[in-house]
Amino acid sequence: MTRRDLLAYLPGLTLLLFLAPVAAGLIGTWLPAFGYFPALEGHGFSLLPWQMLLAHPGLPESLRLTLLSGFLATLTSFLLTIVFLAACHGGRIILAIRGLMAPLLAVPHAAMALGLAFLIAPSGWLVRLVSPWATGWDLPPDVASLPDPNGLALTLGLVMKELPFLLLMTLSALEHSRADERLAIARSLGYGPVMAWMKTVLPAVYRQIRLPIYAVLAYSLSVVDMAMILAPLSPPPLAVQVFRWFNDPDLTMRFVAAAGAVLQLLVVVAAIALWRLGEILAARLGRAWIAGGRRGGKGRALRVLVKAAIQTLVVLAAAGLLAMALWSVTRRWRYPDALPSSLSLDIWSRLGNDIVWTTGTTLISGLAAAFIALALVLGCLENEQRRGLTISTRALWLLYAPLLVPQVAFLFGSQVLSIQIGIDATWIALVWSHLLFVLPYVFLSLEDSYRALDERYSRTALCLGASPNRVFWRVKLPMLLRPVLFATAVGFAVSVTQYLPTLFAGGGRFVTLTTEAVSLSAGGDRRVMGVFAFLQAALPLAAFAAALALPKRLARSRALREQRA
Amino acid sequence: MRRRIALLPLLAACLSTLLTGTLGGAQREAAAAETRAWPEIVEAAKGQTVYWNAWGGDERINAYIAWVGERVWDDYGIMVRHVKLADTADAVSRVLAERAAGKTEGGSVDLIWINGENFATMKDNGLLYGPFTEALPNFALVDFADKPTTLVDFTVPTDGLEAPWGMAKLNFIYDSARVAETPGSIPALLDWAKANPGRFTYPTPPDFLGTTFLKQVLIELAPDPAFLQQPVADDAQVEQVARPLWEYLDALHPHLWRGGKTFPASGPAQRQLLDDGEVDFALSFYPSEASSAIANGLLPETARTFVLDEGTIGNTHFVAIPFNASAAAGALVVANFLMGPEAQAQKQNPEVWGDDTVLAMAKLAPADRKRFEDLPIGVATLAPEALGPTLLEPHPSWMTRIEAEWQRRYAR
Numbered sequence: 001m002t003r004r005d006l007l008a009y010l011p012g013l014t015l016l017l018f019l020a021p022v023a024a025g026l027i028g029t030w031l032p033a034f035g036y037f038p039a040l041e042g043h044g045f046s047l048l049p050w051q052m053l054l055a056h057p058g059l060p061e062s063l064r065l066t067l068l069s070g071f072l073a074t075l076t077s078f079l080l081t082i083v084f085l086a087a088c089h090g091g092r093i094i095l096a097i098r099g100l101m102a103p104l105l106a107v108p109h110a111a112m113a114l115g116l117a118f119l120i121a122p123s124g125w126l127v128r129l130v131s132p133w134a135t136g137w138d139l140p141p142d143v144a145s146l147p148d149p150n151g152l153a154l155t156l157g158l159v160m161k162e163l164p165f166l167l168l169m170t171l172s173a174l175e176h177s178r179a180d181e182r183l184a185i186a187r188s189l190g191y192g193p194v195m196a197w198m199k200t201v202l203p204a205v206y207r208q209i210r211l212p213i214y215a216v217l218a219y220s221l222s223v224v225d226m227a228m229i230l231a232p233l234s235p236p237p238l239a240v241q242v243f244r245w246f247n248d249p250d251l252t253m254r255f256v257a258a259a260g261a262v263l264q265l266l267v268v269v270a271a272i273a274l275w276r277l278g279e280i281l282a283a284r285l286g287r288a289w290i291a292g293g294r295r296g297g298k299g300r301a302l303r304v305l306v307k308a309a310i311q312t313l314v315v316l317a318a319a320g321l322l323a324m325a326l327w328s329v330t331r332r333w334r335y336p337d338a339l340p341s342s343l344s345l346d347i348w349s350r351l352g353n354d355i356v357w358t359t360g361t362t363l364i365s366g367l368a369a370a371f372i373a374l375a376l377v378l379g380c381l382e383n384e385q386r387r388g389l390t391i392s393t394r395a396l397w398l399l400y401a402p403l404l405v406p407q408v409a410f411l412f413g414s415q416v417l418s419i420q421i422g423i424d425a426t427w428i429a430l431v432w433s434h435l436l437f438v439l440p441y442v443f444l445s446l447e448d449s450y451r452a453l454d455e456r457y458s459r460t461a462l463c464l465g466a467s468p469n470r471v472f473w474r475v476k477l478p479m480l481l482r483p484v485l486f487a488t489a490v491g492f493a494v495s496v497t498q499y500l501p502t503l504f505a506g507g508g509r510f511v512t513l514t515t516e517a518v519s520l521s522a523g524g525d526r527r528v529m530g531v532f533a534f535l536q537a538a539l540p541l542a543a544f545a546a547a548l549a550l551p552k553r554l555a556r557s558r559a560l561r562e563q564r565a
Numbered sequence: 566m567r568r569r570i571a572l573l574p575l576l577a578a579c580l581s582t583l584l585t586g587t588l589g590g591a592q593r594e595a596a597a598a599e600t601r602a603w604p605e606i607v608e609a610a611k612g613q614t615v616y617w618n619a620w621g622g623d624e625r626i627n628a629y630i631a632w633v634g635e636r637v638w639d640d641y642g643i644m645v646r647h648v649k650l651a652d653t654a655d656a657v658s659r660v661l662a663e664r665a666a667g668k669t670e671g672g673s674v675d676l677i678w679i680n681g682e683n684f685a686t687m688k689d690n691g692l693l694y695g696p697f698t699e700a701l702p703n704f705a706l707v708d709f710a711d712k713p714t715t716l717v718d719f720t721v722p723t724d725g726l727e728a729p730w731g732m733a734k735l736n737f738i739y740d741s742a743r744v745a746e747t748p749g750s751i752p753a754l755l756d757w758a759k760a761n762p763g764r765f766t767y768p769t770p771p772d773f774l775g776t777t778f779l780k781q782v783l784i785e786l787a788p789d790p791a792f793l794q795q796p797v798a799d800d801a802q803v804e805q806v807a808r809p810l811w812e813y814l815d816a817l818h819p820h821l822w823r824g825g826k827t828f829p830a831s832g833p834a835q836r837q838l839l840d841d842g843e844v845d846f847a848l849s850f851y852p853s854e855a856s857s858a859i860a861n862g863l864l865p866e867t868a869r870t871f872v873l874d875e876g877t878i879g880n881t882h883f884v885a886i887p888f889n890a891s892a893a894a895g896a897l898v899v900a901n902f903l904m905g906p907e908a909q910a911q912k913q914n915p916e917v918w919g920d921d922t923v924l925a926m927a928k929l930a931p932a933d934r935k936r937f938e939d940l941p942i943g944v945a946t947l948a949p950e951a952l953g954p955t956l957l958e959p960h961p962s963w964m965t966r967i968e969a970e971w972q973r974r975y976a977r
Contacts, residue, residue, distance in 0.1 A: 037665075039664070039665030039666065039667075040665060057972065057973040057974075057976070057977045058972060058976045058977045060977070061976075061977050121841075122843060123838075123841035123842060123843050138842075139842045139843075140841060140842055140843050142763040142822060142823065142843070144823050144824075144826065144827065147827055149826060149827070232826075232827050233769055233827070233828075233830060234769050234827065234828060234972070234975065234976035235972075235976045235977060246658070247652065247654055247655045247658045248654060248658065250686070250965070251661055251690075331862045332862045334840065334841070334842075334865070335840075335841045335842050342862075350628060353631060354627075354631070357646075415662065416662070416665070416666055419662070419663065419666035419668055420666060424666075424673070425673040507659065507673040508616075508618065508648045508650070508655070508656070508659060508673060508674070509616055509646070509648060509673055511648070511649065516649070519621055519622070519649050519650075519651050520621075520622075520624075521830075522622050522651055522830040522831045522833075522834060523621075523622040523623055523624065523831060523833040523834065525623075525624040525833065525837075525863065526837065528624045
């Protein structure tokens with residue numbers, strides 16, 4: 001078999017590698033949901049799991065929390081994104097915010113949630129900063145700010161994480177939308193800046209960010225780690241409840257858990273369908289609205305408002321992470337002190353061993369998943385270019401599958417599968433489970449630059465007699481070094497974030513910074529949480545910094561070499 | 566289209582392994598007693614890695630487990646890896662999943678910190694290795710006479726399937742700088758909560774401290790607590806015995822922190838609330854937890870401990886080995902080390918953890934006894950005679966019923 005043939009099989013292999021566990025996992029979850037699970041004496045099919053699930057007293061409240069936080073977070077992130085881009089189009093603020101969004105995107109959910117939790121608790125940093133001198137609160141107020149009964153803290157946390165994703169995805173979509181031309185025409189017809197953007201750019205952009213929005217919606221509806229830190233726990237949102245059922249020592253609850261997992265999937269599917277319906281409706285109404293010809297004002301108030309909202313989110317995120325870093329070197333920091341009363345590095349030295357192990361596991365799994373994903377993605381893109389293929393919308397949906405299917409809906413089935421083939425609780429299972437989520441993100445962050453590379457470079461090289469492989473290694477890769485490294489950093493950050501996959505595939509034997517941070521969140525010691533949240537955030541940020549710095553260094557050393565020569 | 570064809574056989578293959586494998590794993594393992602001599606076990610344990618699944622919610626305990634890891638590495642060449650659980654049930658469920666998949670050896674859990682309903686579940690399902698305790702030299706030092714719960718775990722006989730590790734007793738921590746008078750009984754606690762709205766709460770069940778609080782109320786208010794030592798007979802009995810508990814909670818909840826709408830996630834989380842000043846009491850299972858927390862900078866110097874006049878629930882916590890443990894020999898050696906005087910004294914030190922020993926002082930050599938006599942007591946620790954009577958844990962079936970009913974009533 002020649003190398004070219006191998007390459008041709010790569011896209012199929014890639015899809016298999018990450019769709020098979022999802023599909024098998026779904027089946028392995030659906031069967032028990034309908035009573036079939038021979039290991040637990042479930043030999044026939046029955047609806048009993050569903051009856052038990054629907055009779056669960058906390059279910060309506062769990063669903064309410066899930067739907068409320070999921071929809072609210074998605075809607076808020078979406079509106080903030082488009083209003084911000086509409087109101088600030090072409091402004092320098094967009095560049096500034098874009099620069100801030102990448103690091104925010106890199107920070108794992110759990111770290112962000114822990115930071116936010118400490119900020120907004122009644123005895124948290126925000127209250128501490130103004131108490132008791134301004135508020136008179138010698139003791140913290142008995143206000144339900146964390147967790148709040150409506151899951152708003154979770155919603156806020158989700159927005160802080162999903163807004164950067166949507167903003168960056170929309171910004172990259174804008175580059176393919178000829179937005180400036182559209183705006184110029186609309187503005188020349190007398191439309192205000194916001195109105196012009198909404199009426200001419202949004203319809204073109206929306207189609208491209210539809211999948212990312214669905215991914216955000218699916219994720220927000222099924223998040224577990226953030227919910228465990230920020231949402232009410234009795235009852236918790238649906239995904240957390242399902243996760244708990246899977247861990248219930250009463251084995252019959254496995255059936256209920258499986259039914260709950262299917263319900264979780266149905267909720268996501270229904271939500272996406274509902275959103276789609278909303279799209280159609282908005283498109284209908286929107287056409288009339290666009291045709292109506294209202295020009296709109298300058299939108300200055302809107303600009304100030306949306307800027308303030310986004311800046312607040314960024315400040316909250318940064319302050320939360322800062323608070324975590326501060327806690328990690330604190331000895332004593334009591335309410336209502338605005339700052340720690342005594343500092344020490346005790347916690348760091350006491351946790352020394354733990355830190356080395358967990359950071360090591362996180363690094364190894366993250367780097368392995370990122371590089372495997374990178375190799376597969378590069379292979380697929382290269383194959384596509386050599387054979388002149390274009391990716392279809394349907395293939396794109398497949399790529400998004402692991403991001404659209406709730407983790408809790410298939411991980412149990414995948415776990416049973418991995419036990420079958422004897423790889424559970426091994427590095428293979430761990431890295432593979434991370435790969436499912438790393439791969440789509442690496443692909444998304446690399447495809448544009450890869451396809452945008454001017455074809456004439458490789459054509460020239462080919463004309464000079466270089467083989468396609470040589471062209472790939474000596475021309476394309478060096479030219480694409482920056483995006484390649486950036487995509488690797490994205491993949492690494494995604495791996496660091498993984499909570500449920502690590503638990504299910506790692507069999508509890510693999511402790512990463514994320515599993516550690518989330519399990520510590522139930523305990524009391526903020527200083528220890530601080531250490532792990534800090535490390536958890538620091539690792540991906542370091543990866544991004546390296547991805548930015550490395551090409552510069554390489555370029556400089558090459559320049560020096562050439563000068564010498 | 567070619568792609569889809571390639572997918573199908575693989576999926577079918579996945580599915581068939583999934584089904585056949587799960588079919589094969591249904592049989593129950595019969596427990597086999599540990600028969601090897603001690604030196605043989607120690608020899609076999611050398612070089613093993615023991616994955617110890619233990620609740621990881623308290624940093625002081627985690628630090629103690631890390632210390633155990635260093636000690637058994639030095640003495641026996643065994644590597645201990647602490648798998649930190651949010652809930653012990655996670656590990657039970659993992660072993661169950663492994664058996665469901667037919668994994669009867671090479672399991673991922675070697676040692677579990679366990680007691681109560683989790684032990685009952687594992688014992689009932691034949692998921693435990695052993696009986697093994699008789700094979701451990703240090704087991705003979707345990708105080709069976711004065712600490713009967715070392716042999717009977719929540720009314721369930723241990724049958725040598727778990728090795729006693731520590732003694733727990735419910736107590737309350739408060740900040741003496743804020744609270745002068747502490748309630749002496751469960752009814753008095755209700756009055757106190759009414760007089761101080763929003764200042765009391767308890768960890769959310771199924772957290773073990775939360776359920777222990779429910780059981781404390783149950784025992785103190787039940788018309789005839791003797792029923793609780795037997796398995797639940799029927800629904801009517803639960804209804805009758807538990808009615809005072811639910812009436813009590815209905816009266817108490819409106820006066821709790823956050824109006825009884827939410828509860829802290831765990832004991833340590835509530836201890837943090839106490840330190841933050843959000844509540845006035847925290848619950849604890851370790852009589853010297855307050856002293857220990859002060860020493861670790863987690864509570865103010867003015868923190869103190871109180872118990873209830875009629876007594877509080879006490880129990881023993883254990884370590885057990887799953888039937889499919891990969892490193893059973895190593896787990897046995899660790900279990901034995903945990904029961905030894907050195908590890909027990911270290912554990913009882915309030916500057917470390919403050920968990921009471923399971924050993925009988927009279928059975929110890931003088932040098933070992935001195936380890937215990939030399940321990941600091943800690944400012945916030947009550948003397949043993951001030952700790953009050955110890956109430957016995959109800960049968961686990963009660964806990965299961967009460968937990969479910971609590972979820973039904975208050976978690977909606």
